[in-house]
Amino acid sequence: MDVKLHDIGEGMHEAEILHYFVKKGERVKHDAPLVEIQTDKMTAELTAPSDGIVDEIHFELGEVVEVGTTILTLMTEQKESPAEEKPTMPSWKVNKPVQQVTAEALPVNRAMASPHTRRIAREQEVDIEKITGSGPAGRVLDEDIYSFLDRQKESVLGLEEAVPEQQPLSKGKEQPAVKTIPFKGRRKQIARKMTQSLYTAPHVTHFDEVDMTDLLNLKSQLKQGTARQDGRTISVTAFFIKALQLCLKEFPIFNSKLDEEKEEIQLEPFYHIGLATGTEEGLIVPVIKHVEQKSMTEIHREMKELTKRAVENKLSSHEIRGGTFTISNVGPMGSTGATPILNYPEAGLMAFHKTKKMPVVIEDEIVIRQMMNLTLTFDHRVADGSPAVAFTNRFIHYIEHPHLMLVELI
Incomplete structure (x- = not known):
């Protein structure tokens, strides 16, 4: 057998x-x-x-x-x-x-x-x-x-303490050996997938910035309001995911996959958002399924659980399958910009970068606001620059006016 x-x-x-x-x-x-x-x-x-x-x-x-x-x-x-x-x-x-x-x-x-x-x-x-x-x-x-x-x-x-300390080698007597890292396992598989993505889909990355001030204030208010009950909170990333789902509903071309053999672009009827997660063994993308059916609290809870399981290498095959769009939140690590590679065969990926206080001109006055850079990478075979800019602008509008998301959820 x-x-x-x-x-x-x-x-x-x-x-x-x-x-x-x-x-x-x-x-x-x-x-x-x-x-x-x-x-x-x-x-x-x-x-x-x-x-x-x-x-x-x-x-x-x-x-x-x-x-x-x-x-x-x-x-x-x-x-x-x-x-x-x-x-x-x-x-x-x-x-x-x-x-x-x-x-x-x-x-x-x-x-x-x-x-x-x-x-x-x-x-x-x-x-x-x-x-x-x-x-x-x-x-x-x-x-x-x-x-x-x-x-x-x-x-x-005890044995180690009894061994006399070795004297360092004199210069010129022996060169240190070159250290190597095995190029196999997940690292090798990631390399192959990234190469496939980069050489299959023509990548374009659109850069923009978003004012995070009102969203951060809302997040703080929600945390204070629930602290007396059960200490619940909603992360900023959960707001990003919900805003993206609403934008993908309006711009379905970015929630699609190109089937070249059938010569058709498949517009996905659901919204499965992948979370690019760094682990000791390399990048992995767990997926939150049916974001359109989940509340902010549910998105936050599932995101935290999937990220934890990813780091512990305990994800099941079901939890890493079926993504339609991917996000990458690298801001907490200090990133100010990047040109990410698509999670092929998905058509779009949005990355969120560092948020910092900056002087901004609003109605001819200089004020301090919390500003964040973001990037949208997309497959140029299925979408052009104009809808990419419109898609990003719509996302920015939701983040800068977070109450609109709440209206959409009613």
Whole structure:
């Protein structure tokens, strides 16, 4: 029985082999983990489709395989009735005798842990089977790995103190070695996707600025008004997302995807907003589905939860699929402008940059206002500069007059 790489996410074409949980000749049970893979967006495990014995492992760790490719092969056991004539032996059984599996080879009491926790253990060169889990039913957690490492450090602390400090090398005797970073996994997948986007869709980026003063005042008022109740607050990004959804409804061309084979532009009937999120392993884009059906509070809550799960590498395939438009809020990091690459095949991406107090002329008077730069990147095959400017102006109007959003929600 072939165990193939199947599509576990929209647009997935290939994945990297990260880790095998089994060895050739090992007996496995139905639904037991076989191999861990890394796509451009997530880490996942492939499990055994039935009981059997691992016959062949076709790829080495670090290799990239395409969807539909057989990763490993299982020999499945077939029960026969004594009255029935034995069928002809399959070729793989004729050519390859069933391997003898000793009790030591069986995966007895395999430690329970998530793919993320197993990856931490491998990176730290820790045998996860030796760790006692503190989670439900003895599940090994990330904290258990780090506690184990701390205990190891403490056990060798005395030895380290006894070793005399080494003198630095004299100049000219030996040059420091060049450090390298593996170009694989999510980083490599991101590179491929960005290259595909940049060389497929002609990018145009429109720059503008927006007065954030009234929106920040409204946010502050809402926070003060709810603090006495349950401490709820609504982030500025939640307002951005709702304003964008309203603008996309008015300018549906930016909520579309171009199908070149069918020669048609598909205008999406719903609004799924992706959140560009930076993690230690690279950029990932969780998606808030059906923004048009959600309140500000719901958007805020779901945004926080998705961002947290993204950083912890716990997103499911459903949570990263189906985006129709993407936002990137890089302002908190100090950005003043950028030309982002589209989250292909989406047609638009808006980035929000640093907000700072600036002198602004209003009705011939100089006043201090909270100003923010923003950029709209769009696919020039489906939209032109004029609708891009109009779309951005409409977004600015909602942000500078936030009460209009509230009227739209009634």
